Amino acid sequence: MKLAHQHVFVTGGSKGIGEAIVRDCLAQGAKVSFVDIDVLNGEALVAELRKAGHSVAFAKADVANFPELEAAYKSLVAQFGDVTGVVNNAGVNSYADPVEMTDEQWDAFFAIDLKAIWLTAKLALPGMRKAHKGAIVNIGSIHGRLTFPNFFPYGAAKSAVMGLTRNLGVDEGHHEIRTNTVAPGYVLTPLTQGWLDAEPGRLERSLAIQPMGRMGRPDEIAKVVTFLLSDDSSFVNGSDWAVDGGLSARSA
Ligand SMILES: NC(=O)c1ccc[n+]([C@@H]2O[C@H](COP(=O)([O-])OP(=O)(O)OC[C@H]3O[C@@H](n4cnc5c(N)ncnc54)[C@H](O)[C@@H]3O)[C@@H](O)[C@H]2O)c1
Numbered sequence: 001m002k003l004a005h006q007h008v009f010v011t012g013g014s015k016g017i018g019e020a021i022v023r024d025c026l027a028q029g030a031k032v033s034f035v036d037i038d039v040l041n042g043e044a045l046v047a048e049l050r051k052a053g054h055s056v057a058f059a060k061a062d063v064a065n066f067p068e069l070e071a072a073y074k075s076l077v078a079q080f081g082d083v084t085g086v087v088n089n090a091g092v093n094s095y096a097d098p099v100e101m102t103d104e105q106w107d108a109f110f111a112i113d114l115k116a117i118w119l120t121a122k123l124a125l126p127g128m129r130k131a132h133k134g135a136i137v138n139i140g141s142i143h144g145r146l147t148f149p150n151f152f153p154y155g156a157a158k159s160a161v162m163g164l165t166r167n168l169g170v171d172e173g174h175h176e177i178r179t180n181t182v183a184p185g186y187v188l189t190p191l192t193q194g195w196l197d198a199e200p201g202r203l204e205r206s207l208a209i210q211p212m213g214r215m216g217r218p219d220e221i222a223k224v225v226t227f228l229l230s231d232d233s234s235f236v237n238g239s240d241w242a243v244d245g246g247l248s249a250r251s252a
Contacts, residue, residue, distance in 0.1 A: 002029070002229075002232060003030035003085070003226065004028075004030070005029075006031070007031045007032075007033065007080040007084050008025045008032050008033075008087065008229060009033050009073070010025070010033070010087040011090035013089070014039075016218060018036070018089040019045060020221065021089060022049075022056065023219075023222065024219065024223060025225075025226060031081075032054070033056070033057045033079065034056075034058055035063065035073075035076075035090075036060070036061075042060070045058070059076055064108065064115070069120070073124075077127075084131070084133065085135045086124045086137070087139070088139060091139060091141075093154055093195065094153060095152070101152070109153070113158070114157045114161060114164070117138050117164055125177065128177045129172075129175045132175055132176050134172075134178070135178050136165075136180075137228045138161050138165050140165075140184075141154070141183055142185045142248050144158035144181070145242075145248055146248060165180060165181040165240065168238075170238055180237065182221060182224050183244065184221050184244060185215075185247040186206055189218055209250070210245055211247060224243050228241070
């Protein structure tokens with residue numbers, strides 16, 4: 001019960017890695033609230049978990065829309081009290097052409113994969129500063145350090161997630177608020193499945209480069225997130241944690 005008495009707020013918790021984080025935080029004794037644009041899966045997850053006796057709540061919010069995010073956040077705080085841990089997980093891939101990409105597409109993508117992290121910090125930091133304690137975990141990616149062809153400008157956003165983590169870690173550390181990045185490699189989720197399905201042979205090629213011969217599972221990412229939210233990592237701040245089965249250690 002590493003997270004007893006905590007209220008952990010997760011973005012993008014309806015499925016994939018976010019869902020695994022919701023489940024693991026609950027297993028570790030936290031109250032968990034989450035937002036997502038996927039209402040169907042969000043509500044089904046809450047119904048299942050409440051039936052099992054967990055304290056969990058869901059609100060629909062697009063993390064790129066501050067008024068909507070703020071309203072959802074306030075309603076969740078009203079249920080479970082001030083947030084003690086934030087997990088910025090909501091994210092989308094981008095496969096744009098640098099010439100064809102429009103201003104609007106650029107802004108919409110960065111609003112989700114980067115700006116939303118600042119927005120949740122804006123919401124959660126006042127309570128954390130008052131409590132003189134808190135933990136923020138940002139889900140980055142292996143693309144924060146090395147990227148693959150045709151992912152423009154995903155590598156830029158995920159590198160910036162690591163930079164934002166350092167800014168928050170350095171500036172908020174004296175309040176005992178720790179901020180860290182978890183950078184997954186290939187993890188089998190609906191997002192990855194869509195990418196794998198888009199081209200014949202992609203699954204085989206992706207597996208062939210994995211040092212462990214397989215992709216990661218969402219719960220293997222969640223375990224590291226839970227550790228970084230807990231007091232077991234009480235002196236870990238401003239850092240990034242590769243959880244990629246060794247892929248970023250491998251030279252082509
Ligand atoms: N799956 C991987 O291999 C992998 C690897 C590296 C990093 N990541 C990162 O992990 C995070 C989760 O990825 P995943 O694979 O679980 O994706 P996923 O698409 O399976 O799940 C993401 C969840 O976020 C939600 N979401 C998307 N945009 C949103 C928005 N604007 N507002 C609120 N919710 C929104 C989706 O509805 C979905 O429920 C992302 O930040 C992604 O970049 C994933």
